[in-house]
Amino acid sequence: MLSRTANELFWMARHIERAENTARLLDVTYRTSLLPYQLREPGVTWAEPWAVPLVTSGLATAFYLKYGEMTAENVLRFMILDAGNPSSIFCALRAARESARSVRGAITSEMYEDLNAAWLEMRVLDYDAIEQQGAQQFFEWVKMRSHLFRGVTFGTMLRDEAYHFIRLGTHIERADNTARILDTKYHILLPSAADVGGAVDYYQWASLLQSLSGLEAYRKIYSDAISPRKVAELLILRGDMPRSLLSCMYLINDTLERICDDRSKELLRMGGELHARLRFGRTDGIIRRGLHEYLMDFLERISALGDEINRRFLVPTL
Amino acid sequence: MNSPPYDEMRTPDGHTRRHYLPFNEWLNEASPQLIAQKREEADRAFHRLGITFAVYGEQEGTERLIPFDLVPRIIPGSEWAALERGLTQRVNALNAFLRDVYHGQEILAAGKVPRERILNNTQYRREMHGVDLPGGIYAHIAGIDVVRAGAGEWYVLEDNLRVPSGVSYMLENRKMMMRLFPEIFAMQSVRPVEHYPGMLLENLHGVAPAGEDQPTVAVLTPGPYNSAYFEHAFLAQQMGVELVEGQDLFVRDNTVYMHTTKGPQRVHVIYRRVDDDFLDPAHFRADSTLGVRGLFDAYRAGRVTLANAIGTGIADDKSIYPYVPDMIRFYLGEEPILNNVPTYKLYVEEEREYALAHLEELVVKETHGAGGYGMLIGPRSTAAEREEFRHRILAHPDQYIAQPTLALSTCPTLVEEGVAPRHIDLRPYVLSGKTVQIVPGGLTRVALRKGSLVVNSSQGGGTKDTWVVADD
Numbered sequence: 001m002l003s004r005t006a007n008e009l010f011w012m013a014r015h016i017e018r019a020e021n022t023a024r025l026l027d028v029t030y031r032t033s034l035l036p037y038q039l040r041e042p043g044v045t046w047a048e049p050w051a052v053p054l055v056t057s058g059l060a061t062a063f064y065l066k067y068g069e070m071t072a073e074n075v076l077r078f079m080i081l082d083a084g085n086p087s088s089i090f091c092a093l094r095a096a097r098e099s100a101r102s103v104r105g106a107i108t109s110e111m112y113e114d115l116n117a118a119w120l121e122m123r124v125l126d127y128d129a130i131e132q133q134g135a136q137q138f139f140e141w142v143k144m145r146s147h148l149f150r151g152v153t154f155g156t157m158l159r160d161e162a163y164h165f166i167r168l169g170t171h172i173e174r175a176d177n178t179a180r181i182l183d184t185k186y187h188i189l190l191p192s193a194a195d196v197g198g199a200v201d202y203y204q205w206a207s208l209l210q211s212l213s214g215l216e217a218y219r220k221i222y223s224d225a226i227s228p229r230k231v232a233e234l235l236i237l238r239g240d241m242p243r244s245l246l247s248c249m250y251l252i253n254d255t256l257e258r259i260c261d262d263r264s265k266e267l268l269r270m271g272g273e274l275h276a277r278l279r280f281g282r283t284d285g286i287i288r289r290g291l292h293e294y295l296m297d298f299l300e301r302i303s304a305l306g307d308e309i310n311r312r313f314l315v316p317t318l
Numbered sequence: 319m320n321s322p323p324y325d326e327m328r329t330p331d332g333h334t335r336r337h338y339l340p341f342n343e344w345l346n347e348a349s350p351q352l353i354a355q356k357r358e359e360a361d362r363a364f365h366r367l368g369i370t371f372a373v374y375g376e377q378e379g380t381e382r383l384i385p386f387d388l389v390p391r392i393i394p395g396s397e398w399a400a401l402e403r404g405l406t407q408r409v410n411a412l413n414a415f416l417r418d419v420y421h422g423q424e425i426l427a428a429g430k431v432p433r434e435r436i437l438n439n440t441q442y443r444r445e446m447h448g449v450d451l452p453g454g455i456y457a458h459i460a461g462i463d464v465v466r467a468g469a470g471e472w473y474v475l476e477d478n479l480r481v482p483s484g485v486s487y488m489l490e491n492r493k494m495m496m497r498l499f500p501e502i503f504a505m506q507s508v509r510p511v512e513h514y515p516g517m518l519l520e521n522l523h524g525v526a527p528a529g530e531d532q533p534t535v536a537v538l539t540p541g542p543y544n545s546a547y548f549e550h551a552f553l554a555q556q557m558g559v560e561l562v563e564g565q566d567l568f569v570r571d572n573t574v575y576m577h578t579t580k581g582p583q584r585v586h587v588i589y590r591r592v593d594d595d596f597l598d599p600a601h602f603r604a605d606s607t608l609g610v611r612g613l614f615d616a617y618r619a620g621r622v623t624l625a626n627a628i629g630t631g632i633a634d635d636k637s638i639y640p641y642v643p644d645m646i647r648f649y650l651g652e653e654p655i656l657n658n659v660p661t662y663k664l665y666v667e668e669e670r671e672y673a674l675a676h677l678e679e680l681v682v683k684e685t686h687g688a689g690g691y692g693m694l695i696g697p698r699s700t701a702a703e704r705e706e707f708r709h710r711i712l713a714h715p716d717q718y719i720a721q722p723t724l725a726l727s728t729c730p731t732l733v734e735e736g737v738a739p740r741h742i743d744l745r746p747y748v749l750s751g752k753t754v755q756i757v758p759g760g761l762t763r764v765a766l767r768k769g770s771l772v773v774n775s776s777q778g779g780g781t782k783d784t785w786v787v788a789d790d
Binding site: 001002003004005006098101102103104105106109112113116117120161165259261263313316 | 365366367541542547551552554555560561562563565566576577578579580581
């Protein structure tokens, strides 16, 4: 397959996954903002729920430069509709659709039609329309479109290289996102140390789980009160939890095994190592090391893996 | 000129022509609501499928839908058979002409075409002189625009031998009609067109460099911002070959490769949808970022086939058009089956004098123009426009031709006020390789504005499905 095609497919998948994750993140923020929530340290803006999606995506500076004031409306405008914010849902869907359009021969017509239909709906939306239907209704729509696209992909596409690069993009983006969301909880969501274990804390962990479709799974597996330790276990080490780091890494590694040949030994080694660390990792070890440090290390490794994929497959040099 | 134009559906005394009976029945019975519903369904589907084209001069990336009309253009099988013979004859002669002007130039020696018309023409590619091509084929894919005028006689309006487009609309229009009117297809046997991509691939395989049993074919596109990008992607997908841009290809040792995830892979045949000028910055336009450095050397060395060949523009240039009937006689020893439109060559003094005196009745075209741009349609022009063209013709008489305004045939078409006649043309696609093949029909374009004769999509034209039906 053409390297350029592989590159477009990889990014098409990443952008759709990104749109979905942004919707999830905004959704949980929205729910959190509705909680009877009192700032223990007024003026500490990073503890404000609407800052969370900005910090998670590393966009706080860009946001303040443009909007100045932190309000729900401003954050929603910036994260959903802003054509100048490459991570906004608008831009992510546009980029995904542009990629699909430029390599539409490599995907099925059902996939292109589905993505194009999503884009045609998205591009005519404005803030008023979203407010009118309700922001949560909109987040649901984004998630459903993403589910639908994945379903169409799964149900119509030949299991060829194109499929593998799509799968690779989806899971690298998802792993990156799960790690970031988990990390924000430890850093940002904590109003003050005294709140650990308190009611506010409970609701925050619960909405974090919910944003990763993990609340129901948590209840099923643990049938217990929510504890940060178990949440970390669920979202990092459980192989049966579809958005966990281990699940993502399992699929990434499996895909790498299928597309790599003898010229890609280093890539296989990196993928295999990262997978093994998760597969044989223990919650105790992660907590001892510090969740934040652990997640930072993971983000660095997954980013290095992305760079190697890029160098090896997507942007060839002679 | 004064009698009404030929109506494809009805005879002058108002009877529905036999081949239109089944569709006419549907049309008569359908309520306006049903028709509106079918139109909406078609519009929605085309948008969702992303069957759009970009319009030059509008904001970059603007995509528009080509209006699609529900009333098909229907051609009886016997008429098609004659047209098919005429098209095959014409394209054979044009390929023979191209082979000749780039080799022995016998037709020039015989005085059938003035030497300076060819050698001084910017479309003549000196670089191609003496280059031998597989099968001696230059125009592998030809789009020959034909119209019916007078009492229904066919005329060739122009030959498109460079990168003719529109075939994807022919295929999608058929798909749409089968979806909207399955019952009519069940009643009438419409000859299929869906095998076009397979036929094209077979044709391209047949012209690969000698000794290649398993040639790799690729479609070369200028990229997503090209107006016909949808079609490039569509054809690549339908043929199951890679859609490449210049940046995906490179040349090493006169051999063309593409960058793939498994390393470099050789390419043998390139169906290129990039103009000659942009193919190779080392030989043609140096500022081209769409092409591949070294491609022309690989081509000249016979290591890769380009379809169409470089330099076909010399045969479809409007200044060469008047000579096509003579080419047919010269190379094939046959009388032309299809009519040429009488054409005034404005570099010839008497013809120019006549044309300038009759601008109000004539159509004036730029010899290098395309897409309906740069035309004067005499009967619909203002005095100021005619004056402007008079100056332009006098300044560059060899850059214009003039033709009588043909009363193009009309076909019933759904417009605001209901069903009304609109002028149409037809572009059949002629494939030349080991043999000449044509799928029955082609792309019918329709001028949606009342009375307009310009069918180009860039000028507000639409399309119709074209049915070749069995005579009964």
